[in-house]
Amino acid sequence: MPAWRDYQEAAAAYYRDLGLTAETDVEIDGARGRHKVDVAVRGHRAAVEFLWIVECKYWNRAVPKEVVATLSTIIQDVGADRGIILSRNGFQSGAPMLAQKSNITLTSLEDLRTETEKEYVEYQCTLLTKRCDAIKDAVHSRGTTLKRGNAMSTTYPAGLRALNFIGRAAMLEAAVEFALKGRWPIRVIVVTDDIESRVRAENFSDLLAAVDEGLTRIEDELAVVLASIDARR
Secondary structure: OOHHHHHHHHHHHHHHHOOOEEEEEEEEEOOOOEEEEEEEEEEEEOOEEEEEEEEEEOOOOOEOHHHHHHHHHHHHHHOOOEEEEEEOOOEOOOHHHHHHOOOEEEEOHHHHHHHOHHHHHHHHHHHHHHHHHHHHHHHHOOOEEEEEOOEEEEEOOOOOOHHHHHHHHHHHHHHHHHHHOOOOOEEEEEEEOOEEEEEEEOOHHHHHHHHHHHHHHHHHHHHHHHHHHHHHO
8 A cells, every 4th residue: 555545544544533434535525516535524513513624645745835725625615614634744835824714724644643642542541431331231231130128139140250240341441540530650450261460551552452452352251151141041
């Protein structure tokens, strides 16, 4: 894959990592014609859908203001909310001023990642937390709660070590909560076959990899156990 294509696909992938929808090489109908754009990004804010048109310039030279003018015409024609140009080698003089007057953001993929790091971390933590909750919900859904006198007790099918699965997910969820609070380094505790391992995460990338691995192991093990339980019914 050529480098310019990698740059384009990486940009789309990062917008998806922010919780948005991103498609590459999209053709969009406008009032005056049809336009092919590098990346079309869609999402919702305050229950209203928005559209951003992203142009990716993996050039060996700075982007001239003519590119800004062209993108301005496109976003007006298709009714996009914003245009974004990601440039590998910056922008020529005149481009920034024209962009400000045209509702266009000029940046690079690297700067975009830096400027949206908090949003990226928050969204990824939300996804991890949802996976933890899904594990706990799957276990709880197999339990039967009975009232014994004044107390309530829950029983689970044979072979389902409920506290084991719930406890392992809870430990990973705690690591995610520490990440949201910026409490580095974070020790991520992963338990497999009753063997506990600890990963020292110095940054969010380390934590994301460790928690994802831990959750994947739990999800796979739980799927096997639940399938076995269902087969016995």
